[in-house]
Amino acid sequence: MKQLEGTEPIYLQIADWLENEILSGHVRSEEKIYSQYKLSEIFGINPATALKGLNLLVEKGIVYKKRGLGMFVSADALTIVKEERRGQVMKEQIRNLVEEAKRLEISQAELIKAIENEMKKGGKTL
Amino acid sequence: MNSIIHKETQMTIALRQTRDKLYHNANAFMYLIILQLLGYFLANNVGMSGSGTEYFSYTVRIASSVPLIFFTIIWMLLQGLHLAGEKSREYYLVSNNFTAYFSDIAVLEIFAVTGGVTLLLSESFLQVMVSVLYENVTLQASFSEVGFINYVSLFVTATLYLLMFGAAAYTVGILRARFKGRFFLGIFLLIALLIFGSVLAARLLGPAFGSTIESAVNFYLHETRGMIWFLKMAVTIGALYGISYLGIRNLEVNA
Amino acid sequence: MIQCEELTKDFGGTRALNGCSFQIEAPTLTGVIGVNGAGKTTLFKILAGFLRPSSGEARVLGEPAFQNINVAQNVVLNEGRMTFHANATLQELVHSYGRFYLNFDEKLARGLLEYFQLDEKRQYSKLSKGMASTFRLIITLAARAPITLLDEPANGMDPTVRKDLYEVILKDYIKVPRIILIASHYLGEMEQILENMLLIHGGKVMLHSALEEFQTFLVALKGSPQAIKPIEEKLQVYEGKDFGPGIRQIVVKREAFQQLQLKEEEAGVLKTTGISLEDSFIYLTQRKGGGIDELYHS
Numbered sequence: 001m002k003q004l005e006g007t008e009p010i011y012l013q014i015a016d017w018l019e020n021e022i023l024s025g026h027v028r029s030e031e032k033i034y035s036q037y038k039l040s041e042i043f044g045i046n047p048a049t050a051l052k053g054l055n056l057l058v059e060k061g062i063v064y065k066k067r068g069l070g071m072f073v074s075a076d077a078l079t080i081v082k083e084e085r086r087g088q089v090m091k092e093q094i095r096n097l098v099e100e101a102k103r104l105e106i107s108q109a110e111l112i113k114a115i116e117n118e119m120k121k122g123g124k125t126l
Numbered sequence: 127m128n129s130i131i132h133k134e135t136q137m138t139i140a141l142r143q144t145r146d147k148l149y150h151n152a153n154a155f156m157y158l159i160i161l162q163l164l165g166y167f168l169a170n171n172v173g174m175s176g177s178g179t180e181y182f183s184y185t186v187r188i189a190s191s192v193p194l195i196f197f198t199i200i201w202m203l204l205q206g207l208h209l210a211g212e213k214s215r216e217y218y219l220v221s222n223n224f225t226a227y228f229s230d231i232a233v234l235e236i237f238a239v240t241g242g243v244t245l246l247l248s249e250s251f252l253q254v255m256v257s258v259l260y261e262n263v264t265l266q267a268s269f270s271e272v273g274f275i276n277y278v279s280l281f282v283t284a285t286l287y288l289l290m291f292g293a294a295a296y297t298v299g300i301l302r303a304r305f306k307g308r309f310f311l312g313i314f315l316l317i318a319l320l321i322f323g324s325v326l327a328a329r330l331l332g333p334a335f336g337s338t339i340e341s342a343v344n345f346y347l348h349e350t351r352g353m354i355w356f357l358k359m360a361v362t363i364g365a366l367y368g369i370s371y372l373g374i375r376n377l378e379v380n381a
Numbered sequence: 382m383i384q385c386e387e388l389t390k391d392f393g394g395t396r397a398l399n400g401c402s403f404q405i406e407a408p409t410l411t412g413v414i415g416v417n418g419a420g421k422t423t424l425f426k427i428l429a430g431f432l433r434p435s436s437g438e439a440r441v442l443g444e445p446a447f448q449n450i451n452v453a454q455n456v457v458l459n460e461g462r463m464t465f466h467a468n469a470t471l472q473e474l475v476h477s478y479g480r481f482y483l484n485f486d487e488k489l490a491r492g493l494l495e496y497f498q499l500d501e502k503r504q505y506s507k508l509s510k511g512m513a514s515t516f517r518l519i520i521t522l523a524a525r526a527p528i529t530l531l532d533e534p535a536n537g538m539d540p541t542v543r544k545d546l547y548e549v550i551l552k553d554y555i556k557v558p559r560i561i562l563i564a565s566h567y568l569g570e571m572e573q574i575l576e577n578m579l580l581i582h583g584g585k586v587m588l589h590s591a592l593e594e595f596q597t598f599l600v601a602l603k604g605s606p607q608a609i610k611p612i613e614e615k616l617q618v619y620e621g622k623d624f625g626p627g628i629r630q631i632v633v634k635r636e637a638f639q640q641l642q643l644k645e646e647e648a649g650v651l652k653t654t655g656i657s658l659e660d661s662f663i664y665l666t667q668r669k670g671g672g673i674d675e676l677y678h679s
Binding site for chain 3: 142145217376
């Protein structure tokens with residue numbers, strides 16, 4: 001059974017994890033996504049909670065229901081997830097970074113240079 | 127979920143409980159045998175008397191089945207108390223007051239019948255035993271005149287007495303479970319009342335009306351008219367069942 | 382299937398339940414939580430038909446529960462203080478339960494006994510506290526009663542066994558969906574298998590909701606004392622802590638905070654974080670008045 005964190009509602013953590021699975025390509029568009037029972041087995045959670053996580057994805061348009069067959073990843077799932085994450089990253093993580101930088105008295109130029117260096121490294125897209 | 131809901135009748139469950147109780151109380155029968163063996167042992171040593179002169183002496187040994195009867199009654203009392211004592215535990219399995227009561231009474235009756243049968247057989251067994259162990263055995267006249275009807279009435283008598291004792295112990299146990307602390311207070315008051323009442327009766331109505339435990343016993347024991355005795359027993363046992371039922375009817379389970 | 386309305390129970394001078402009301406209709410794995418003495422065990426006993434309500438109603442499967450044979454045969458109660466036939470072996474008890482609970486799965490019971498290394502031939506009275514708890518859980522789960530009440534089932538077990546047990550409960554619930562109520566103090570461990578939460582406090586139902594709602598009922602706000610103080614004055618605060626001179630944290634009801642409808646700049650300087658289930662529970666059920674700090678400072 002996988003481990004879950006303490007403070008965020010479980011169904012949100014499940015939704016997050018599923019989005020990561022889509023991002024990483026473990027599940028592709030038009031493929032069947034984990035059922036609530038499969039998720040229950042993997043994480044040791046109540047299937048109703050797992051279903052809430054799946055339904056959240058349905059609401060976002062990342063996953064859709066095929067009658068009698070289960071839940072499938074939608075065609076533009078990857079796009080939607082990337083878009084959402086991008087918005088999240090831009091807003092929260094950058095804000096935190098800038099806040100921390102200000103506290104440590106790192107100048108804007110230094111910060112931008114450091115980001116450029118980091119982006120040159122690796123070369124892999126996330 | 128509806129497919130796993132069941133609706134069996136109280137009777138079905140009561141009968142099932144009776145079987146279950148007999149199964150779990152099987153060693154009661156073993157205790158009966160042990161107690162009766164003790165009874166046989168003591169039967170032999172009830173009494174001796176001897177006499178003699180210079181030239182001649184003899185001893186007379188009296189074998190009596192009284193110890194046997196005594197122990198069997200003790201056994202019934204213990205079973206009655208034991209069954210009543212299970213009240214806080216048995217509800218965790220499927221049970222309500224009715225099924226518990228029904229199965230308790232059924233088990234008590236089975237025990238009483240068992241006791242009655244063994245006592246009946248013990249009379250004959252005792253005769254055989256003493257005949258084997260000793261020479262010059264003289265049987266009481268009543269022993270040799272026993273016919274089938276007598277056997278049946280002996281059996282019924284023994285069984286009903288045992289049932290009465292069992293029911294009495296059970297009733298006491300149930301009342302204790304129901305009233306807990308107040309039970310002991312009640313007993314105390316009852317005894318005080320009885321003593322006071324009998325003293326008062328003796329003073330007001332003359333010595334003949336004073337009741338003692340002896341006269342209470344004689345009420346049953348010395349009743350020679352068969353049907354009246356049977357009626358007395360039936361009423362007594364019925365009254366005991368009634369009291370215990372009232373006691374158990376709304377009993378709450380709280381360990 | 383379970384309906385309690387203004388359920389009240391008195392024991393002599395003590396009031397164990399005081400107007401408890403809630404309803405459960407569908408199959409669910411619900412956690413029943415509350416401080417010791419809140420009334421959980423009493424509630425379970427009333428639902429099992431053992432105790433009679435002093436006032437109010439307790440209906441199970443549509444009928445009053447007390448001494449009801451229809452309730453008794455469809456409800457199984459697992460309680461720490463329950464006892465079995467004297468000197469009975471585990472095997473005998475498995476057979477007994479199998480005879481009375483018609484859904485009992487003997488194969489499952491024996492399999493679980495073997496897995497948890499409990500010897501069938503042993504007497505129940507000779508088991509250690511932890512093993513006895515394990516056995517009780519196995520036998521009451523295998524009974525597959527439509528309404529299964531587990532009162533502190535993990536008491537006395539070591540952590541690895543507890544983990545296994547939660548897994549068993551969840552798997553069995555998925556296999557045979559039914560109403561399972563679990564009263565437990567091990568909140569953190571148990572929360573992931575639950576669907577709903579029932580919080581009993583002072584003999585009443587304080588909160589009955591899905592797990593997520595319970596988790597997000599309270600929220601922690603962190604910020605500078607200047608930002609926090611005005612909020613503190615307006616809302617009920619469950620806890621206030623100072624992390625040094627520059628940061629203060631308070632715990633308030635999420636809904637109340639949202640209703641304040643703070644403007645972007647005001648809300649922006651605050652950091653909101655969720656609260657763990659255990660902490661939520663502690664805040665909601667804490668006693669008013671002096672704390673441990675005071676004891677140690679005077």
